Amino acid sequence: MTVLVTIPARRGKAAHVRQGQVVKVINTHGDQVVDTWAFNAHDLTEFMSMEHTRPHILKIIPAVGDAMMTNRRRPILTLLEDTSGGIHDTIIAACDSHRYRFLGVEGYHDNCTDNLHAAMRDLGLEAPETPSPLNLFMNIPVRPDHSLSFEPPVSTPGSHVALRAEMDLVIAFSACPQDILPINGVGHMPTEAHFSLEG
Template identity: 70%
Template sequence: MSDQELSTIPARKGSAAHVKKGQLIRVINTHGEQVVDTWAFAAGDLNEFMSMEHSRAHILKIIPQVGDTMLTNKRRPVLTFVEDTAGAVHDTLMAACDRYRYELLGCAEYHDNCTDNLHEALHQLGLHAPETPSPLNLFMNVPVQQNGRLTFDPPVSSKGSSVTLRAEMDLVIAFSACPQDIIPVNGKNLKPTEAHFQILS
């Protein structure tokens, strides 16, 4: 992929790319209400990956903001938030959806899911992840209520808004345009859409 090329994360599917240390990754919410599950793996060892639990302990927040650096499961810097025009509402709590999640929601047939999207996207690069880490759920709105309960609310991001991340190591970035269409994770219309990303110098 050439520098600054606009790449598609297809609706309900995934995409992945190699990124060099120091490069910027801009993730664009093309239609405004699409959650993008995001993973980052160390280029030389996919057993090292961006970890939500390690990152929360480092930034002392459940929602990262501009200037915050996410860590790997070896507590090394992996991605830093450089710019956010999407309302600064993201999620670090929820696991990637999978076939079992949709079975619990009543799906009798196979449903596209972020877990499978991750592994298929990496497969397209000839890679295999040994597990499915909890993702950084860009644009996902999971408020913590005063009573401690969590809710799944529509994203606050607007059409064309974006998040820009800086790679702090050579890595593989992977995305899934979340296919959730049962609860309003991707907006009240329950219609997943494509999103886009760019790798910048």
């Protein structure tokens, strides 16, 4: 039986995943960016690394069949299915309190860095650092002049990606709380997303 787990709006969620299991990440409302991390369950200092994945797949957006690599250059997750339009991000670091101060926020703002660490602590674990995440459904186009822009997702309600675990791992998600830039849709507030484990 497949159990659907909620990633609450503006919050994080983590889970243990066995090698060979498939994690299905669902963009429930269509516009929600989901920051995604994966750590070797037996050694949290080994984790999914965008810096190590890009030279392996030779692209900045993974496609079906591509393996995400760890900081020790081993496969940790493989992208099996993508019904979301195929636009994701491997460039942008997780938002944090410093980012929101730069954007003019006074006081505390929910952020993906804190969400990662809170989600890991919910499992009794401590993430050794905040790796750059795989930003599922995030749309950061590279223009002809090599500049970047923050654009709304192209994903649709109920669309999903499926990721196969290539080792025993801990996966962590953040339903990104960004509400200043349009990365969760123009005029849209952050929403919950969901994931399930199969196999």
